[in-house]
Amino acid sequence: MSKKDYYEILGLNKGASEQEIKRAYKRLAAKHHPDKHQGSKDAEEKFKEIKEAYEVLGDKEKRSMYDQYGHQAFEQGGFGGGAGGFSGFGGFEDIFSEMFGGGFGGRGRSRVVRGDDLQYNLEITLEEAVKGVKKDIRIQTLVQCDDCHGSGAEKGSKVTTCSQCHGAGRIRRQQGFFVSEAICPSCNGNGKNIEKKCKSCYGEGRLNKARNLSVTIPAGVDTGNQLRLSGEGAAGENGAPAGDLYVVIHVKPHDIFERDGSNLYCEVPISFTMAALGGEIEVPTLEGRVKLKIPAETQTGKLFRVRGKGVVSPRGGYAGDLICKVTIETPVSLTDEQKDLLKKLEATLDGKKKHRPKHDGFFDGVKRFFDTLGK
Numbered sequence: 001m002s003k004k005d006y007y008e009i010l011g012l013n014k015g016a017s018e019q020e021i022k023r024a025y026k027r028l029a030a031k032h033h034p035d036k037h038q039g040s041k042d043a044e045e046k047f048k049e050i051k052e053a054y055e056v057l058g059d060k061e062k063r064s065m066y067d068q069y070g071h072q073a074f075e076q077g078g079f080g081g082g083a084g085g086f087s088g089f090g091g092f093e094d095i096f097s098e099m100f101g102g103g104f105g106g107r108g109r110s111r112v113v114r115g116d117d118l119q120y121n122l123e124i125t126l127e128e129a130v131k132g133v134k135k136d137i138r139i140q141t142l143v144q145c146d147d148c149h150g151s152g153a154e155k156g157s158k159v160t161t162c163s164q165c166h167g168a169g170r171i172r173r174q175q176g177f178f179v180s181e182a183i184c185p186s187c188n189g190n191g192k193n194i195e196k197k198c199k200s201c202y203g204e205g206r207l208n209k210a211r212n213l214s215v216t217i218p219a220g221v222d223t224g225n226q227l228r229l230s231g232e233g234a235a236g237e238n239g240a241p242a243g244d245l246y247v248v249i250h251v252k253p254h255d256i257f258e259r260d261g262s263n264l265y266c267e268v269p270i271s272f273t274m275a276a277l278g279g280e281i282e283v284p285t286l287e288g289r290v291k292l293k294i295p296a297e298t299q300t301g302k303l304f305r306v307r308g309k310g311v312v313s314p315r316g317g318y319a320g321d322l323i324c325k326v327t328i329e330t331p332v333s334l335t336d337e338q339k340d341l342l343k344k345l346e347a348t349l350d351g352k353k354k355h356r357p358k359h360d361g362f363f364d365g366v367k368r369f370f371d372t373l374g375k
Contacts, residue, residue, distance in 0.1 A: 006053035006066060014067070018058075025054040034202055044202065051204075055189060065180065115142065115234035115243035122247050124217060126254040130286055130311050132219035139213065139245065142206040142234040148198035150239040152205040157196035162187035191238065206235045215247055220314035222259065225249045256284055262320025263310045269329045270294060283324050285309040292324060300328040 007014055010024040028050045037043030056062045120139055144150040153159045161167040165184035169191035172181045183189040190203075197203030213232060221227075226246050233243025251259070258265045268283055278296035282289040285306070292304055303325050310320025331338070 004049065006057050009049055009053040010057065012057075016057075021054070021057050025050065025058065029054075030208065033208065047202075052188070055183065061181065062183070065182070113237040114241050115236040117243040118233045118245045120245060120247050121250055122215065122217075123250045123252055124221075125252050126257060126259065127286060128217065129221050129249070129251045130219060132221075133217045135215045135217060137213050137215055137247070138210055140208065140210050143209045143211065144235040144239070144242075145198060145201035145205055145207050147200040148205060150205040150235070151194075152190070152192075152198055152201060152203040152238075153194045154196040154198050157194060159195070160193050162191055162193055165191060167191040205238060213245070217249070218314050220262075220312050221249050221251075222261075223249060223251045257286070259311065261311075262313050262318075263323055264320065265323045265325065268292075268324045268326050270298070270326050272328055272331060274298075275300070275326070275328045283322075285322055294326065298326060298328075300326065302326050 007016065010016075010021065010028060012020060012024055016024075029047065032043055032046045032050060034040070034044045034047055056066050118139065118141055120137060122135060122137060124133060124135070145152075148154065151159060162169075162184060164186040165171050169184055169187065169189040170181050171184050172179055184191070187193055194203055198205070201207050213229070215227065215229070217227070226248050229245040229247065231242045232245035235242045256266050264286070266284065268281070270281060274281070274294055275298045276296065278294055278298070280291055280293050283292045283306070287309070290306060290309065292306065294304075303323055306322040306324065308319045309322035312319045331342075334342070
């Protein structure tokens with residue numbers, strides 16, 4: 001067991017977060033992996049040192065004990081003498097049974113540690129989110145070693161259960177009413193002793209490799225939705241089940257549409273004459289164009305609903321709507337003749353409330369407001 005500070009080994013401060021610890025471990029493990037330094041004993045020792053530091057700092061309980069007691073928490077005799085024997089760590093109820101009767105000898109349990117769950121962020125287009133799509137992804141993760149099938153031992157090599165922790169990978173000791181747990185120093189937490197370690201994985205039983213997976217994205221997903229791929233996470237220790245892979249969906253912003261649940265929204269510009277006289281325009285949907293009737297005297301900001309042209313809900317099977325917000329586009333780059341025509345039109349409208357109800361209503365309200373202030 002290394003005597004160097006575990007935080008120093010991973011290049012971290014004592015207040016490092018769980019994510020920072022995990023990132024540091026992955027970076028250093030990849031850098032110093034023996035596969036990259038064939039035949040280098042220094043690289044192998046460095047890799048073991050990094051792994052040992054992560055096994056402690058990556059576990060909340062072990063990290064807490066290390067922060068309190070340092071390396072002494074994981075050594076035999078670390079808390080003083082007279083505490084009795086050692087045993088593999090059982091359940092919480094075992095602590096009480098051994099504290100109040102039967103001694104501290106105890107039974108061992110096989111060390112079976114399920115693999116870590118992994119997360120993969122997948123970016124897709126709005127069209128893909130609405131219609132569904134199949135995506136190929138590539139992940140870097142721990143996989144079971146093919147040569148030793150996760151045992152960590154060379155073919156024909158003898159593997160025995162650790163006699164000190166009885167296969168649990170941990171030991172515990174009792175001093176009065178205080179019970180402490182530590183990594184077994186005899187097997188370094190593996191729960192077994194290997195006569196000849198596998199040359200491919202160096203006795204780890206797992207290797208860091210890239211894997212290609214095909215992910216089916218159902219129609220109707222949205223940003224933040226997660227897809228769980230059972231057993232596609234990191235391989236477990238000692239042949240234990242693999243963790244799960246969680247694919248987190250991120251939908252790219254769209255040039256035309258915005259999404260809110262099952263509804264799609266878009267802004268549609270119309271001309272001044274179209275707004276005044278009415279007419280028919282074509283608006284886009286994810287399935288093509290549809291015609292939309294614009295009634296005469298339409299004001300800017302008015303919303304029009306095109307039913308069933310939104311997103312199909314992945315739960316209920318119904319489709320949302322497309323909501324079109326019209327904006328009246330002011331003419332630009334006018335000729336002198338066009339400007340004169342607009343001035344003539346304005347002259348015919350000026351002073352007639354029926355033609356400009358909002359305009360005149362607004363300024364009538366402003367006048368009443370200032371009249372009230374003057375009283």
